[in-house]
Amino acid sequence: MSQPFDKLLDARGMNCPLPLVNARKEVGKLEPGQVLKVIATDRGSVADFQGWAKIAKNVELLGQETESVDGVNVYAHYVKRTA
Amino acid sequence: MAASFESRTNEEPSRVQALEEKVEGLVKRLEELEERATEDRVAIVVFSGGLDRVLAAFIIATGAAAMGQQVSMFFTFWGLSVLKKGTEFSGKTLSQKAMALMSPASSLGLPVSQMNYLGVGAKMLRGMMKQGNVSSLEDLIALARELGVRMIACEMSRDLMGIRETELVDGLECGGVASFLADSLKSRTSLFI
Numbered sequence: 361m362s363q364p365f366d367k368l369l370d371a372r373g374m375n376c377p378l379p380l381v382n383a384r385k386e387v388g389k390l391e392p393g394q395v396l397k398v399i400a401t402d403r404g405s406v407a408d409f410q411g412w413a414k415i416a417k418n419v420e421l422l423g424q425e426t427e428s429v430d431g432v433n434v435y436a437h438y439v440k441r442t443a
Numbered sequence: 444m445a446a447s448f449e450s451r452t453n454e455e456p457s458r459v460q461a462l463e464e465k466v467e468g469l470v471k472r473l474e475e476l477e478e479r480a481t482e483d484r485v486a487i488v489v490f491s492g493g494l495d496r497v498l499a500a501f502i503i504a505t506g507a508a509a510m511g512q513q514v515s516m517f518f519t520f521w522g523l524s525v526l527k528k529g530t531e532f533s534g535k536t537l538s539q540k541a542m543a544l545m546s547p548a549s550s551l552g553l554p555v556s557q558m559n560y561l562g563v564g565a566k567m568l569r570g571m572m573k574q575g576n577v578s579s580l581e582d583l584i585a586l587a588r589e590l591g592v593r594m595i596a597c598e599m600s601r602d603l604m605g606i607r608e609t610e611l612v613d614g615l616e617c618g619g620v621a622s623f624l625a626d627s628l629k630s631r632t633s634l635f636i
Binding site: 377416 | 483505506508509510511512575576577578586
């Protein structure tokens with residue numbers, strides 16, 4: 361379920377809370393309506409991004425997917441800046 | 444027809460006035476409620492000077508700030524060690540000197556709250572964090588500042604423990620219990636760590 365996106369953030373190897381903190385910084389640089397794709401290896405980021413989208417007023421989580429790259433799970437999050 | 448119209452117009456002013464008074468009362472109550480409502484804020488008391496506990500406090504603080512919350516951290520008692528940039532001895536009382544000697548000179552000297560073994564435990568935890576690619580406490584503190592987390596040093600415990608303002612890092616606010624409560628009463632989440 362690949363989605364179109366405007367910017368990619370590679371947060372692989374980063375641990376809590378860095379994927380979230382860096383995603384937040386990148387979303388701040390987007391125009392409203394644009395989408396950030398974040399790829400991370402931190403498993404907790406799946407729930408973290410859901411929580412963020414639930415709480416924050418200006419972001420929407422369009423989708424999440426998991427793929428295995430060389431036996432390592434990589435989690436992709438599509439975050440849209442709504443305002 | 445004419446009679447009923449007349450009686451209605453006579454009734455109108457008093458009904459309008461009653462409604463106006465009701466609306467006025469409701470607006471006032473709404474304003475009072477809004478004044479007391481919680482906001483997107485998180486208030487954290489950092490009482491502990493344990494590396495592990497302080498790490499948890501900063502991970503929550505930076506995470507909350509990233510999620511768009513306004514975060515305040517109140518440092519008191521052992522938590523003040525996190526904010527120290529050095530130790531001064533001159534002009535302090537004997538017990539204040541002893542306290543200064545026995546407490547960490549900066550965040551780098553914090554012990555762990557369990558299994559510290561004279562600092563070996565803290566060193567080990569830092570080593571494991573580095574290996575696991577977890578941000579160091581110092582990185583998290585810098586990140587918190589960058590994200591606009593407010594840091595407040597408790598005046599009373601700082602005085603009590605003989606820690607001078609000049610021993611603490613720059614850019615702090617100072618305050619007491621009321622400044623914490625003013626924040627925590629407006630916060631959705633308040634933590635004591």
